[in-house]
Amino acid sequence: xxxxxxxxxxxxPSRRLTRAIVDLGRLQDNVRAVRAWIGPNVALMxxxxxxxxxxxxxxxxxxALEAGARWLGVACVDEGLALRVAGIMAPILVLGHAAxxxxxxxxxGRLTLTLGTxxxxxxxxxAARASHTPxxxxxxxxxxxxxxxxxxxxxxxxxxxxxxxxxIVMEGCFTHLARGEEEPSRATNAQLEVFEQAxxxxxxxxxxxxxxxxxxxxxxxxxxRAHYSLVRTGLLLYGYRPDxxxxxxxxxxxxxxxxxxxxxxxxxxxxxxxxxxxxHMLAEATRVGLVPxxxxxxxxxxxxxxxxxxxxxxxxxxxxxxxxxxxxxxLNDVPGAKEGDPVCVMGEQGSxxxxxxxxxxxxxxxxxxxxxxxxxxxxxxYR
Numbered sequence: 001x002x003x004x005x006x007x008x009x010x011x012x013p014s015r016r017l018t019r020a021i022v023d024l025g026r027l028q029d030n031v032r033a034v035r036a037w038i039g040p041n042v043a044l045m046x047x048x049x050x051x052x053x054x055x056x057x058x059x060x061x062x063x064a065l066e067a068g069a070r071w072l073g074v075a076c077v078d079e080g081l082a083l084r085v086a087g088i089m090a091p092i093l094v095l096g097h098a099a100x101x102x103x104x105x106x107x108x109g110r111l112t113l114t115l116g117t118x119x120x121x122x123x124x125x126x127a128a129r130a131s132h133t134p135x136x137x138x139x140x141x142x143x144x145x146x147x148x149x150x151x152x153x154x155x156x157x158x159x160x161x162x163x164x165x166x167x168i169v170m171e172g173c174f175t176h177l178a179r180g181e182e183e184p185s186r187a188t189n190a191q192l193e194v195f196e197q198a199x200x201x202x203x204x205x206x207x208x209x210x211x212x213x214x215x216x217x218x219x220x221x222x223x224x225r226a227h228y229s230l231v232r233t234g235l236l237l238y239g240y241r242p243d244x245x246x247x248x249x250x251x252x253x254x255x256x257x258x259x260x261x262x263x264x265x266x267x268x269x270x271x272x273x274x275x276x277x278x279x280h281m282l283a284e285a286t287r288v289g290l291v292p293x294x295x296x297x298x299x300x301x302x303x304x305x306x307x308x309x310x311x312x313x314x315x316x317x318x319x320x321x322x323x324x325x326x327x328x329x330x331l332n333d334v335p336g337a338k339e340g341d342p343v344c345v346m347g348e349q350g351s352x353x354x355x356x357x358x359x360x361x362x363x364x365x366x367x368x369x370x371x372x373x374x375x376x377x378x379x380x381x382y383r
Contacts, residue, residue, distance in 0.1 A: 014379035045071035047234030138172035172211030181218025257347030275320030313350025
């Protein structure tokens with residue numbers, strides 16, 4: 001099956017040389033590995049926000065559910081509704097803020113909403129009373145992230161609103177860990193202490209949500225205390241660890257590969273300057289290869305002059321600046337390279353490889369950003 005961008009209904013599959021290969025079998029293996037890791041008494045939420053971290057939300061959601069995920073996590077209402085339109089009926093939690101204007105469509109789409117501010121709680125209560133329609137929610141507690149979430153001292157106010165609004169169904173309660181990938185982490189344990197105190201406060205107010213969760217991918221891997229009844233796992237399912245320096249613990253395989261090809265190979269004389277800004281000058285006659293992939297496709301401009309792609313089974317350096325649509329390689333160490341030869345941007349070729357962790361290290365960022373940054377114009381091919 002060939003998919004252009006995230007659509008599964010393209011009449012003409014893209015024939016572009018630059019394309020992503022998404023291995024749904026590997027994703028399912030990763031799902032099964034995480035399920036075995038957390039044990040039978042903890043449910044798995046597959047986090048598929050941002051188009052399934054760039055892999056394609058609908059194919060990823062279906063594959064993850066088939067492999068045993070029970071929940072899906074998205075960032076916004078529109079992401080959740082897109083899954084419903086695709087016929088996916090599993091429980092979906094909107095992890096981010098939902099505006100009052102979105103509540104009606106969210107309820108019609110049977111999405112579970114996150115309550116994260118007192119103002120939002122008041123607005124949702126008013127909407128629920130006016131519509132006489134039950135709204136299922138998870139209450140998010142800000143235990144130290146400093147972002148979206150009810151502050152612990154606001155618990156009692158929120159509890160009074162919930163008690164007065166029976167049409168708000170309090171299904172779950174959760175928090176988000178700021179340093180969940182670190183081991184050992186006093187900060188994580190401190191956040192869990194605050195979370196558990198908030199749960200005790202809620203229970204004293206007569207509110208006892210059955211679904212509790214705190215673990216992101218990092219804490220799923222290294223903090224069993226944070227597992228509760230559900231873990232929210234994103235990056236692990238796509239084959240990466242939040243902190244590549246932490247021992248893996250379980251076997252994972254990267255799900256996405258990114259490939260292209262050489263479209264021009266020329267020997268340029270010493271002194272030739274390459275690309276925008278002339279940031280690279282050839283010290284000697286050099287065979288220079290051109291690859292039709294650039295930062296508009298998701299290859300970070302920040303790896304200009306420091307990153308590598310793989311040609312002929314060897315890592316070859318990027319020279320000059322990565323531009324919007326293309327980049328240049330020094331092919332002197334790959335003397336047989338010619339136009340049309342495959343280029344591995346992310347994945348394996350022969351004995352050499354480049355993965356999202358490598359691209360992230362060269363760009364000074366994280367693998368999350370690399371995966372999510374692979375743009376819609378790169379066709380996805382699923383296997």
